[in-house]
Amino acid sequence: MDYTKYVSQDIKSSLKHDPPGAWMPSVPAGCVRLSSGFPDASLVPVDELQQASTRLLREERDLPLHYVGSPKIDQLQTWLIARMKQRHIHIKQEELLVTSGACQAIDLIARILMDEETCVVVESPTYMEALEIFRNYTDRILTTPVDENGLNTVELEKMLAQRMLENKPLPKVLYTIPTFQNPTGTTLSNERRTHLLKLASVYDFLIMEDDAYGELYFNEPVPTLKSLDQEGRVLYIGSLSKVIAPGMRIGWVAADKVWIQTLFRFKKDLDHPFSQSVMATYLETVNWPNHLNKLQGAYQSKCKVLTDALATYMPKTVSWTKPDGGYFVWLTIQGADTSKLLDQATRAGVSYIPGKYFFLEKEKGMEYLRLSFSAAGEEEIVEGVKRLAGVIGG
Amino acid sequence: MDYTKYVSQDIKSSLKHDPPGAWMPSVPAGCVRLSSGFPDASLVPVDELQQASTRLLREERDLPLHYVGSPKIDQLQTWLIARMKQRHIHIKQEELLVTSGACQAIDLIARILMDEETCVVVESPTYMEALEIFRNYTDRILTTPVDENGLNTVELEKMLAQRMLENKPLPKVLYTIPTFQNPTGTTLSNERRTHLLKLASVYDFLIMEDDAYGELYFNEPVPTLKSLDQEGRVLYIGSLSKVIAPGMRIGWVAADKVWIQTLFRFKKDLDHPFSQSVMATYLETVNWPNHLNKLQGAYQSKCKVLTDALATYMPKTVSWTKPDGGYFVWLTIQGADTSKLLDQATRAGVSYIPGKYFFLEKEKGMEYLRLSFSAAGEEEIVEGVKRLAGVIGG
Numbered sequence: 080m081d082y083t084k085y086v087s088q089d090i091k092s093s094l095k096h097d098p099p100g101a102w103m104p105s106v107p108a109g110c111v112r113l114s115s116g117f118p119d120a121s122l123v124p125v126d127e128l129q130q131a132s133t134r135l136l137r138e139e140r141d142l143p144l145h146y147v148g149s150p151k152i153d154q155l156q157t158w159l160i161a162r163m164k165q166r167h168i169h170i171k172q173e174e175l176l177v178t179s180g181a182c183q184a185i186d187l188i189a190r191i192l193m194d195e196e197t198c199v200v201v202e203s204p205t206y207m208e209a210l211e212i213f214r215n216y217t218d219r220i221l222t223t224p225v226d227e228n229g230l231n232t233v234e235l236e237k238m239l240a241q242r243m244l245e246n247k248p249l250p251k252v253l254y255t256i257p258t259f260q261n262p263t264g265t266t267l268s269n270e271r272r273t274h275l276l277k278l279a280s281v282y283d284f285l286i287m288e289d290d291a292y293g294e295l296y297f298n299e300p301v302p303t304l305k306s307l308d309q310e311g312r313v314l315y316i317g318s319l320s321k322v323i324a325p326g327m328r329i330g331w332v333a334a335d336k337v338w339i340q341t342l343f344r345f346k347k348d349l350d351h352p353f354s355q356s357v358m359a360t361y362l363e364t365v366n367w368p369n370h371l372n373k374l375q376g377a378y379q380s381k382c383k384v385l386t387d388a389l390a391t392y393m394p395k396t397v398s399w400t401k402p403d404g405g406y407f408v409w410l411t412i413q414g415a416d417t418s419k420l421l422d423q424a425t426r427a428g429v430s431y432i433p434g435k436y437f438f439l440e441k442e443k444g445m446e447y448l449r450l451s452f453s454a455a456g457e458e459e460i461v462e463g464v465k466r467l468a469g470v471i472g473g
Numbered sequence: 474m475d476y477t478k479y480v481s482q483d484i485k486s487s488l489k490h491d492p493p494g495a496w497m498p499s500v501p502a503g504c505v506r507l508s509s510g511f512p513d514a515s516l517v518p519v520d521e522l523q524q525a526s527t528r529l530l531r532e533e534r535d536l537p538l539h540y541v542g543s544p545k546i547d548q549l550q551t552w553l554i555a556r557m558k559q560r561h562i563h564i565k566q567e568e569l570l571v572t573s574g575a576c577q578a579i580d581l582i583a584r585i586l587m588d589e590e591t592c593v594v595v596e597s598p599t600y601m602e603a604l605e606i607f608r609n610y611t612d613r614i615l616t617t618p619v620d621e622n623g624l625n626t627v628e629l630e631k632m633l634a635q636r637m638l639e640n641k642p643l644p645k646v647l648y649t650i651p652t653f654q655n656p657t658g659t660t661l662s663n664e665r666r667t668h669l670l671k672l673a674s675v676y677d678f679l680i681m682e683d684d685a686y687g688e689l690y691f692n693e694p695v696p697t698l699k700s701l702d703q704e705g706r707v708l709y710i711g712s713l714s715k716v717i718a719p720g721m722r723i724g725w726v727a728a729d730k731v732w733i734q735t736l737f738r739f740k741k742d743l744d745h746p747f748s749q750s751v752m753a754t755y756l757e758t759v760n761w762p763n764h765l766n767k768l769q770g771a772y773q774s775k776c777k778v779l780t781d782a783l784a785t786y787m788p789k790t791v792s793w794t795k796p797d798g799g800y801f802v803w804l805t806i807q808g809a810d811t812s813k814l815l816d817q818a819t820r821a822g823v824s825y826i827p828g829k830y831f832f833l834e835k836e837k838g839m840e841y842l843r844l845s846f847s848a849a850g851e852e853e854i855v856e857g858v859k860r861l862a863g864v865i866g867g
Contacts, residue, residue: 080705082731085645085679087588087610089483090739099738120535128538129530132751136523141514144522144718179573179742186741194481212741216481251479285479311474324538326746337476344493345484347580347606348573352720354748357526 092195093215102207102436107425111463114430115454116261116406119381122374123324124361131361143356151359152350158362159317159331166293167306168315173336176343179351181291181318181330185254186212187342188287188314188332192252193217200253202230204409204437204444206261206289209254221250222439227400229267230255232274239282252285258301259292259405262437262449266301266403276304279312291318291330292405294371297379301404311335319358321406321453322374327354378406378453381460385452388464394471399450406453412471417448420470429466486589487609496601496830501819505857508824509848510655510800513775516768517718518755525755537750545753546744552756553711553725560687561700562709567730570737573745575685575712575724579648580606581736582681582708582726586646587611594647596624598803598831598838600655600683603648615644616833621794623661624649626668633676646679652695653686653799656831656843660695660797670698673706685712685724686799688765691773695798705729713752715800715847716768721748772800772847775854779846782858788865793844800847806865811842814864823860 086094104114135143135151143149156175163170178184185208193199193216201210203222213220223235235253242249255275257267267275279286288304305315315333323329328351332342385408389399396413410431412420417433424431434447452460480488498508529537529545537543550566557564572578579602587593587610595604597616607614617629629647636643649669651661661669673680682698699709709727717723722745726736779802783793790807804825806814811827818825828841846854 080729082729082735086585086735087591089588090585090735093738094735098734117539123535123538125530125534125538129527132526132530133523136519136526140519141517141718144517144519144720145511146714146719149720179745183742191480191484194483197481208741215739215741320540324535324747325540326538326543326750328742328745328747335474335476340492341476341480341484341488344487345609347602347609348577348722348742351573351722351745351748353718353722353751354745356720357747 089195090215092218096211096214099211102432104421104425104430104432106430109428110425111429111459111466112454113450113452113460113463113467114432116451117325117454118321119377119453122377127364128324128357128361131364132357135356135360139356143352145352146349147352149352149356151356152352155355155359155362158359162367163317163333166290166303168303168333170333174333174339176332176339176346177350177355178330178332178346179328179348180320180325181289181316182208182212183346183348184316184330184332185209185287185289187345188316189213189216190345191338191341192285196248197252198248198250200235200250200284201439202255202260203439204262204434204447205254206256207436209289210439213254219248220439225260225263225265227265229257229260229265229271230275232271232278235275236278239278243282249282250284252287253279254287254289255304256289256291257304258290259295259402259407261292261405262407262432263409264400264402264405264407265409269302272302272304272307276307276312280310284312286313287316288313289316291316291321294322295375295378295406296404297375297382298403305333314338322371323358327358329355329358375404378404381452381457382408384457384460385450385464388461392464392468394468397471406451408450408452410448410450411446412448413446415471416445418445423470424467427466427470429463431467483589484609486612490605490608493605496826498815498819498824498826500824503822504819505823505853505860506848507844507846507854507857507861508826510845511719511848512715513771513847516771521758522718522751522755525758526751529750529754533750537746539746540743541746543746543750545750546746549749549753549756552753556761557711557727560684560697562697562727564727568727568733570726570733570740571744571749572724572726572740573722573742574714574719575683575710576602576606577742578710578724578726579603579681579683581739582710583607583610584739585735586679590642591646592642592644594629594644594678595833596649596654597833598656598828598841599648600650601830603683604833607648613642614833619654619657619659621659623651623654623659623665624669626665626672629669630672633672637676643676644678646681647673648681648683649698650683650685651698652684653689653796653801655686655799656801656826657803658794658796658799658801659803663696666696666698666701670701670706674704678706680707681710682707683710685710685715688716689769689772689800690798691769691776692797699727708732716765717752721752723749723752769798772798775846775851776802778851778854779844779858782855786858786862788862791865800845802844802846804842804844805840806842807840809865810839812839817864818861821860821864823857825861
């Protein structure tokens with residue numbers, strides 16, 4: 080049966096690309112996992128979630144097991160709104176949509192904004208899942224480089240001006256992780272934040288701000304783009320995956336009411352009453368500032384262990400970013416092909432993600448790789464760096 | 474800010490329609506809920522799911538709280554494959570995709586098959602959520618009437634032949650709930666099942682078989698379309714919502730590998746490790762035939778209570794379907810406008826869903842309404858029917 084004749088015109092171009100997750104390295108047992116962007120196992124509140132689940136079902140019985148019914152769904156929304164306030168984002172309930180993680184939020188926004196004519200700008204490098212999502216909608220993906228101060232807005236402005244001059248289509252939306260970026264760990268400077276919002280206004284585009292790591296700062300919080308946005312151009316994406324547990328699949332969008340209403344039309348998995356209600360029950364008992372402090376301290380310490388080990392063991396051909404928060408450090412290895420190197424690395428007992436998967440043009444990422452300090456323990460991190468340094472040579 | 478200039482061309486036509494859930498009647502407290510398509514509270518395994526959740530997190534700790542990791546995800550798939558065998562559907566793991574309920578399954582299939590040029594056939598009346606989903610992709614929705622033997626395949630054939638003769642676009646896909654249909658409760662006869670598959674082959678269309686109610690038979694099981702399909706034309710949609718608990722959001726697609734791979738590209742909420750793992754843990758302890766027997770007996774009894782009460786209290790202007798399974802009975806009230814009647818009914822203390830919401834052309838459904846016997850208790854059902862009969866008059 081020739082199945083291609085049945086598929087929608089809209090998806091035909093996306094079928095050209097690699098299937099999702101093709102980038103995921105298979106990690107042999109015994110490897111130090113510096114590839115995994117998971118939270119540290121010891122920081123996932125397993126017992127608290129277990130108690131929350133028990134308490135919820137004892138108190139509410141079948142309510143959270145129906146399509147609707149548990150008051151905890153509202154309670155979760157109220158909690159998220161309060162949390163947004165701590166990020167200096169002031170929203171009402173109709174400006175919030177709870178999603179199945181940040182990924183669904185990105186996909187829903189793409190669904191309502193992007194068709195095959197749509198130009199979108201992404202950071203180079205960027206989050207590979209976002210790239211995979213956008214490729215499902217359009218081939219018109221433009222890139223702007225990221226440096227140690229995040230997205231280079233001067234380069235962005237040059238590109239926009241050039242495209243305008245040449246009468247080329249201008250982007251309708253830009254996707255960014257401005258704070259503790261995945262994969263580079265870098266943060267957009269305050270000056271560039273202002274510049275980016277100004278460019279959005281002048282060139283009339285929207286901004287998808289992915290703030291999955293924003294609360295995991297080591298020293299001080301960074302203002303969100305959304306909190307600086309005067310024109311309603313920012314669609315903010317939040318997530319509980321990095322600060323509580325990804326397996327609960329809870330993310331959200333904070334944006335103007337008209338966007339939330341439009342996104343809601345296309346959110347066809349309905350709500351997730353059980354997992355959202357368990358989460359709301361857990362959150363009743365959590366002292367959030369203390370919880371965040373604990374995470375921030377732990378990840379700061381692990382980041383220092385990683386960068387200290389890099390300084391000790393890596394040859395001079397290797398340089399890396401110094402993040403102020405988040406999960407990731409980005410390595411540059413002069414002259415390397417990190418895709419080829421991966422096989423040796425996993426045989427030596429350490430995993431990472433090769434740089435090419437974070438670039439639109441895969442030939443660009445050969446000298447880079449992403450290390451995550453979130454999942455592995457401190458001693459493992461040092462051991463992993465030693466093994467990686469041995470493979471890179473000197 | 475004029476937001477319409479940013480939205481995708483692909484979604485502009487869907488914005489004309491009512492927002493999702495606009496049909497949902499608000500049900501005042503004290504009403505007998507004959508509107509709700511929920512499982513009976515006493516049949517939702519609350520304690521068992523609570524124990525499963527506790528056991529899972531004690532045994533596996535953080536594994537089911539990460540993106541991947543718990544072996545229970547595979548175990549759920551294995552269980553679903555075994556269950557498919559009981560429906561005479563023989564699939565391998567690569568022919569299965571677990572989704573967030575049947576709704577996400579319907580949406581994903583629509584996503585890969587439908588663009589604005591696509592013709593789709595639905596039953597008239599049909600499941601309103603499916604209608605809402607298809608309207609997000611295309612305005613070319615055709616209908617075929619349902620009678621006491623389900624979708625009228627003779628009418629379908631007439632329409633197809635006529636369209637072919639007139640050189641009109643032919644449907645690429647047909648959506649059906651062949652067994653204990655929502656909203657009518659009717660079941661497609663075996664003869665029509667064969668006829669429908671033959672039409673699919675001759676006129677070259679695919680079939681989405683929504684089998685959410687298929688196991689809730691009162692007397693004997695009905696063969697699925699998928700089990701009769703020789704050409705790989707049927708994409709089967711299953712759900713645990715009606716037989717365990719909708720709040721867990723677990724559904725699936727069983728179809729040829731190429732379809733599953735294509736659907737997977739667009740499933741951007743990732744998996745739901747926590748709720749899928751809790752479900753898998755619960756299923757380890759369940760004697761499924763016993764569980765189904767219990768449900769079948771309970772719903773058969775409630776259905777009889779409802780139809781007996783209808784026979785006792787309804788005037789002669791009212792007739793109804795006699796389902797052999799599922800959740801629903803479909804009423805025809807000669808000369809009524811069931812939308813207008815709803816206000817009186819809820820004031821009298823009973824709720825239902827007016828017929829018009831299940832029709833593409835809303836003027837068609839005025840004389841109909843859907844009653845559900847699933848959620849209310851037996852005494853409540855009788856009381857609800859009395860109240861409704863009082864409102865209808867005689």
